[in-house]
Structure formats: structure tokens, C-alpha cells
Amino acid sequence: MLTRLLSGDFPRSRTLSVVLVAILIALALAPFVFPGTRSLNVAARVAVFVLLVASYDLLLGYTGIVSFAQTMFFGIGGYGVGIAMAKLGSGWGALTVGILVALTLSLAIALAIGLLSLRVRAIFFAMITLAVAAFFQILASQLSGLTGGEDGLTFRLPELLRDRLVSYYVVFGVALVLFLVLLRVVNSPFGRVLLSIRENEFRSEALGYRIVTYRTVANCLAALGATVAGILYAIWLRYTGPDTTLSFNIMIDILLMVVIGGMGTMYGSVLGATIFVVAQNYLQDLMKLASDSLAGVPLLPNLLHPDRWLLWLGVLFILCVYYFPTGIVGKLRARR
Amino acid sequence: MTTQAAAPSTTRVTSSIAVDWIPLALVPALALAALPLVGSAPTWVTLTVAGLAMGMMIFMMASGLTLVFGLMDVMNFAHGIFISVGAYGAATVLTRMTRQMEAGSLASDLSAMIPAVLAAIALAALLGWFFERVLIRPVYGDHLKQILITMGGLIVFEQLIHVVWGPDMIPLPRPGAITGAFILGDAAIERYRVLAVIVGLAVFAAMWQLLNRTKIGLLVRAGVENPEMVESLGYRIKRLFVGVFVAGSGLAGLGGAMWAMYQEQVTAQMGMQVLVVIFIVVIIGGLGSVGGCFVGAMLVGLMANYTGYLAPKLALGSNILLMVLILLWRPRGLYAIGKA
Numbered sequence: 150m151l152t153r154l155l156s157g158d159f160p161r162s163r164t165l166s167v168v169l170v171a172i173l174i175a176l177a178l179a180p181f182v183f184p185g186t187r188s189l190n191v192a193a194r195v196a197v198f199v200l201l202v203a204s205y206d207l208l209l210g211y212t213g214i215v216s217f218a219q220t221m222f223f224g225i226g227g228y229g230v231g232i233a234m235a236k237l238g239s240g241w242g243a244l245t246v247g248i249l250v251a252l253t254l255s256l257a258i259a260l261a262i263g264l265l266s267l268r269v270r271a272i273f274f275a276m277i278t279l280a281v282a283a284f285f286q287i288l289a290s291q292l293s294g295l296t297g298g299e300d301g302l303t304f305r306l307p308e309l310l311r312d313r314l315v316s317y318y319v320v321f322g323v324a325l326v327l328f329l330v331l332l333r334v335v336n337s338p339f340g341r342v343l344l345s346i347r348e349n350e351f352r353s354e355a356l357g358y359r360i361v362t363y364r365t366v367a368n369c370l371a372a373l374g375a376t377v378a379g380i381l382y383a384i385w386l387r388y389t390g391p392d393t394t395l396s397f398n399i400m401i402d403i404l405l406m407v408v409i410g411g412m413g414t415m416y417g418s419v420l421g422a423t424i425f426v427v428a429q430n431y432l433q434d435l436m437k438l439a440s441d442s443l444a445g446v447p448l449l450p451n452l453l454h455p456d457r458w459l460l461w462l463g464v465l466f467i468l469c470v471y472y473f474p475t476g477i478v479g480k481l482r483a484r485r
Numbered sequence: 486m487t488t489q490a491a492a493p494s495t496t497r498v499t500s501s502i503a504v505d506w507i508p509l510a511l512v513p514a515l516a517l518a519a520l521p522l523v524g525s526a527p528t529w530v531t532l533t534v535a536g537l538a539m540g541m542m543i544f545m546m547a548s549g550l551t552l553v554f555g556l557m558d559v560m561n562f563a564h565g566i567f568i569s570v571g572a573y574g575a576a577t578v579l580t581r582m583t584r585q586m587e588a589g590s591l592a593s594d595l596s597a598m599i600p601a602v603l604a605a606i607a608l609a610a611l612l613g614w615f616f617e618r619v620l621i622r623p624v625y626g627d628h629l630k631q632i633l634i635t636m637g638g639l640i641v642f643e644q645l646i647h648v649v650w651g652p653d654m655i656p657l658p659r660p661g662a663i664t665g666a667f668i669l670g671d672a673a674i675e676r677y678r679v680l681a682v683i684v685g686l687a688v689f690a691a692m693w694q695l696l697n698r699t700k701i702g703l704l705v706r707a708g709v710e711n712p713e714m715v716e717s718l719g720y721r722i723k724r725l726f727v728g729v730f731v732a733g734s735g736l737a738g739l740g741g742a743m744w745a746m747y748q749e750q751v752t753a754q755m756g757m758q759v760l761v762v763i764f765i766v767v768i769i770g771g772l773g774s775v776g777g778c779f780v781g782a783m784l785v786g787l788m789a790n791y792t793g794y795l796a797p798k799l800a801l802g803s804n805i806l807l808m809v810l811i812l813l814w815r816p817r818g819l820y821a822i823g824k825a
Contacts, residue, residue, distance in 0.1 A: 215632045265809075272560045272628050273772075276764045283761040284805050291798045397757065401640055408633060451648045460648070463640035470633045471623060 156336040162481040195426045196324040197382045202406045202418035203331050204374025210413035211335050212367045213347030214271050218278035221285045222255045222372040224394035226379020231389030234304035241307050251376050259372035263365035286395045301390020320381045332415050405462050408469050411476025420477050432458050508819040512783045519791040527671035532790045538678035540786025541685020544779050545740030547763040549733020555709040555773020557726050563639040565756030571605035571738025572745035576655050578604045594660035602742050609738020610731045617730040646753040655751040765808050771818025
């Protein structure tokens with residue numbers, strides 16, 4: 150049962166298993182164990198980002214291609230729901246329409262980008278996705294009649310989803326199921342081909358696999374995953390705006406989560422997202438304490454200023470890429 | 486012996502010197518095509534000069550990136566940080582020179598601007614040296630890690646900019662003598678834009694001379710074509726790498742300083758914002774090609790200004806459209822270079 154559920158891909162480290170189970174229990178019981186608004190927000194954010202980061206890892210860790218458009222698909226999901234709910238009213242019909250339109254649009258764009266630019270080298274794909282994502286971000290702020298511009302859209306959900314408890318469990322449940330689906334994908338024969346493309350493009354092609362097709366499918370799956378994450382996030386926040394979905398900072402956050410958690414390990418996305426979101430919310434408090442206690446020293450308080458928390462995660466990121474490219478998960482598995 | 490060696494190669498040299506003029510012709514073609522759309526000639530002149538000025542600044546920022554890619558096969562996603570650092574360097578000097586800035590004569594303005602620009606170049610070049618040595622050197626040949634490492638460098642150094650210069654935007658007043666505009670007939674041409682065009686052309690000419698007329702340039706061009714061969718002929722290509730990387734960073738710093746004075750403000754994110762346009766330019770020009778980068782920058786600058794006037798909402802979209810069209814025509818960019 151468990152083997153089927155995890156697709157035979159166990160954590161393979163006692164510490165990692167314990168941590169993962171702890172995170173799962175904490176998220177499952179979050180509304181009861183941590184009743185505050187802030188901590189429930191953190192829990193929902195973790196669930197959404199686990200899905201977002203896991204689907205990005207399919208691309209970066211398993212297929213070995215760098216995309217900067219993950220936030221664009223995240224945003225399409227968010228804006229799909231947001232625009233549908235704000236313009237078509239707050240019924241289930243509008244929600245369904247929004248979700249379907251968002252998924253179709255994401256699929257179409259991912260397909261187009263993939264077929265156009267995945268034929269050439271990985272670096273080309275990275276640059277093109279960066280440009281397209283930037284374009285999309287500007288589009289969202291320009292079409293303010295539709296998207297609410299910089300202010301974003303606040304909307305009302307169907308009656309049932311207005312309840313915090315229900316909407317939390319919708320977010321958590323969908324994220325959990327899709328995470329298991331992604332785990333299934335990477336452990337399927339398809340996932341093995343992706344790994345072989347990552348390891349040696351020419352050899353996989355020589356073995357008869359059409360790498361453009363495989364890469365494009367991976368790109369589409371990652372895009373769909375991100376879109377669902379965006380839909381969930383919009384449902385949770387009841388708001389969609391450029392800063393919560395499309396901003397380049399979120400793209401950087403995703404990169405940090407994938408690399409620190411561990412590229413090419415689905416469990417890494419759970420760890421990365423949890424550590425990052427918790428750090429984002431609580432590390433700053435800690436840094437404020439440190440910064441205040443060093444008030445007299447030159448420059449040091451600035452380095453430890455709560456707004457500079459990204460600096461330290463950035464340093465950690467670079468160290469991860471150099472010294473443990475499989476991140477925390479790889480480190481834990483190696484120790485066993 | 487030298488004549489013997491030179492004789493068989495002459496035919497090849499002349500054929501490679503024959504200029505591929507079609508991409509070059511695109512620039513005036515685009516400008517002329519926009520004339521009927523814009524309608525009035527004075528507006529068109531203003532827009533064209535603005536577009537060329539913007540193109541020149543983009544060229545300065547992008548040329549280092551494309552050369553570094555061509556020579557070392559490194560795509561530096563942190564290139565934007567050199568732009569920002571250059572801008573901050575220039576701002577630091579300029580804000581301390583208010584006396585010269587307010588004097589109002591061209592000479593005193595230049596006495597403030599030249600040190601500012603030099604500071605920008607020096608700071609960016611120094612950072613570039615550090616980047617090449619510490620961050621990029623261990624990951625040569627691995628694109629995935631290069632992208633990740635340079636992104637990491639971008640995060641860290643953007644935060645360090647905040648640490649050193651504070652988190653707020655710095656307003657940067659432009660020196661008196663180069664603000665304002667020339668009036669040419671009915672067309673108003675901003676003086677600063679003329680200055681930008683002059684500086685840009687000078688940089689391009691100097692680079693062209695350096696690449697095509699000196700031994701270092703010969704080695705760099707040979708390195709772009711075939712690094713192993715250059716190395717086997719006894720030249721230390723790694724040293725060349727460092728030199729090009731530092732020079733490219735310095736140029737980005739110069740471009741950043743010019744761009745900051747154009748925008749009259751400095752933020753840590755400005756480099757990253759321009760980087761998207763720079764990538765478009767580098768892709769349009771053909772990865773690694775300096776000439777292509779120049780033509781691409783002009784096209785993008787003109788396009789951005791024309792559409793900015795005709796349909797402001799489509800400015801960046803038009804550049805992406807331009808990129809797609811050019812890639813459909815020439816999939817590897819205007820001037821494709823050896824590999825890629």
C-alpha cells in the first residue's frame with residue numbers, strides 16, 4: 150500500500166523519514182495544532198509551495214533544464230481563478246471555468262515555448278523563458294481592466310470555500326495528491342527517460358528517444374503543476390496580484406527551495422519549501438533580535454537586518470550548488 | 486615564408502570580410518517603416534534619436550555578455566548586477582560632487598561625470614574579476630550549474646548592494662549642461678541622448694578596432710571560434726577569459742552608469758530589469774557576436790521607442806515579437822557564430 154502510494158521511492162534515510170512524517174502530520178493537523186491565523190497561513194503556503202517546487206523540480210532536477218517561467222504558470226493559475234471569480238460572479242460554475250481556462254492556457258503556452266526553444270540548447274530555453282515571463286508580468290500590470298493592475302484582484306469564493314477549515318483542507322488535499330502523482334511520474338519509465346536525458350542527451354537520443362518530445366512533455370507537466378498551485382494559492386488568499394504570483398522574487402524563492410531541498414529528489418521540494426517558508430516568516434524575527442543586539446557595531450547590524458534574510462539563503466544556495474548539489478535530501482541519504 | 490603562408494588564405498579572408506549587409510539594412514528599414522506610422526516628422530526624429538540612444542546604452546551593457554558567452558560559453562545571469570553596481574558607483578561619486586554639477590558649464594559637468602563613470606567601470610570590473618575567479622571558474626562547461634551559480638551570485642550581491650547603499654532608491658540628478666534639449670526645426674532632441682549616442686559609437690568603434698586590428702582581438706576572435714586550437718598554439722586562454730570577463734563587466738558598469746543618469750535614479754533591481762531586454766538583444770544578434778549585438782541593440786532600442794509612442798502597452802511585447810520574427814528567419818540570430 151505504502152509502496153504503491155510512494156511509487157516505490159522511499160525517503161531512504163531515517164532522519165529524512167522522520168522529518169517528512171513530522172511535516173505531513175503538522176500540515177494535516179495544522180488548523181487544530183497551530184490555530185493562529187499566521188501559522189495557518191504559513192501551513193497553507195507550505196502546501197502550495199511544495200506543489201509548485203515539486204513541479205519545478207521535475208524540470209530542473211529531473212530533466213536538467215532551467216526555466217524562469219514557473220511563476221508565469223503560477224500566475225496564470227492565480228489570475229485564471231481571480232478573473233473568473235471577479236468578473237463572472239462567485240459561483241462554482243465561474244470557478245470551474247477559471248480553472249479550466251487557466252489549465253488550457255498554461256498547457257498551450259508551455260507547448261509553444263517547448264516546441265520553439267527546447268530544440269536548441271538549455272541556455273536558450275532559460276533566456277527565452279525569462280523574457281516571456283517578464284512580458285507576462287508586464288502584461289498583467291498593463292491590462293489593469295482585466296487583472297486589477299498592480300493592486301491585483303480580491304474576490305469572493307463559493308459559500309463552501311469561504312470557510313477557512315474547508316479551504317485549508319482543499320489546498321492541503323490537492324497539493325498532497327498531486328505531489329504523489331509527481332512522485333509517480335518521476336518513478337515511471339517516462340521519468341527514467343527524463344533522467345537519462347539529464348545525464349546524457351546524446352546517448353538517450355542514440356537509444357531512440359525523441360528528447361524534444363520528452364522535454365516538452367516535462368515542461369507541460371511542470372506548467373500544469375504550477376498552474377494548479379496558483380489556483381490553490383488564489384483560493385486560499387482569495388486574492389491574486391503580481392506580488393503574490395508573478396514577481397521575479399518568487400522565481401528566485403522557488404530556485405532557492407529546489408536547490409536547498411535537493412535537486413532531483415521530490416522529497417527535497419517538501420523540505421526546501423518548508424524550511425524556506427518557515428524561515429521567511431520566523432527567521433526575520435530572529436535576525437531582528439541579533440541585529441538589535443549588535444546595534445553599536447558598524448555594518449554588522451545591516452548584514453543581520455531582518456530584510457537581509459535572503460542574503461544568507463543566497464549564500465547557502467551557492468554553497469549547495471558547489472558542495473552538495475543534491476541538497477539536504479542528498480546529504481541525509483548519504484549519511485543514512 | 487610569410488608571403489607563402491598568406492597567399493592561400495587570402496581568398497578565405499576576403500570572403501569572411503564580405504559584410505552580411507541584410508541585418509545592417511534592417512535598422513534604417515525599421516526606422517523608415519515607422520515614419521508613416523508615427524506621422525509627423527519632428528516626432529519621428531525625436532523618437533529615432535531616443536531609440537538610437539537607448540540602443541547604444543543597451544549595446545554597452547550587452548556587449549560584454551555576448552562576448553563572454555562566445556569566448557567562454559558562459560551565460561552570466563548575474564550580468565545585471567554589474568549594471569546596478571556601476572550605477573551605484575556613479576551615483577556615489579556624483580552625489581558627492583554637487584558643486585561641480587551645479588556650476589552649469591559643460592567642463593565642470595564633465596569634471597564630475599568622468600570620475601563618476603570611471604568609478605562605475607572600476608567597481609564593476611573589480612566585481613567582475615571576483616565573479617570570474619570565485620564563482621564561475623569552478624563551473625566552466627556545466628550550463629546548469631552556471632545558471633544556478635550566477636543566479637545565486639545575483640541574489641547575494643543584490644542584497645549586499647542593499648547592505649552597502651541602503652534599501653532605498655537613490656535619486657540621481659543629471660548635471661546641468663546636459664539636461665534640456667536641442668531644438669532642430671520642430672524636433673526636440675534631448676542633449677543627454679546625443680551624448681549617449683556619441684559614447685556608444687565610441688565604445689563600439691574602439692571595440693571593433695580592438696577586436697579586428699590588434700593581436701589580443703585576434704586571439705579573442707580565434708578563441709570564440711576554437712578555444713582548444715588557440716590553447717594548443719601556446720596562448721593561455723584562461724588569462725584571456727579573465728580579461729574579457731573583466732572588460733565586459735566594466736562595460737556593463739559604464740552602461741549602468743549611463744542608464745542610471747538617463748533614468749535619473751538608481752535601484753538595486755535596475756540591472757535585473759534591463760537584463761531581460763539585454764537577453765533579447767543577445768539572442769537577436771546571435772550568441773557571441775558583437776556586431777550582431779550592436780545591430781540587435783539598435784533594433785530593440787528603436788522598436789521600444791516607436792511602440793512606446795504608438796502603443797505604449799506593447800513596448801516589451803513588441804521586442805519579443807521582434808525576437809520571434811528574427812529567430813524564425815535566422816534561428817541562431819542575425820550573425821551566427823561558430824558554435825552555439
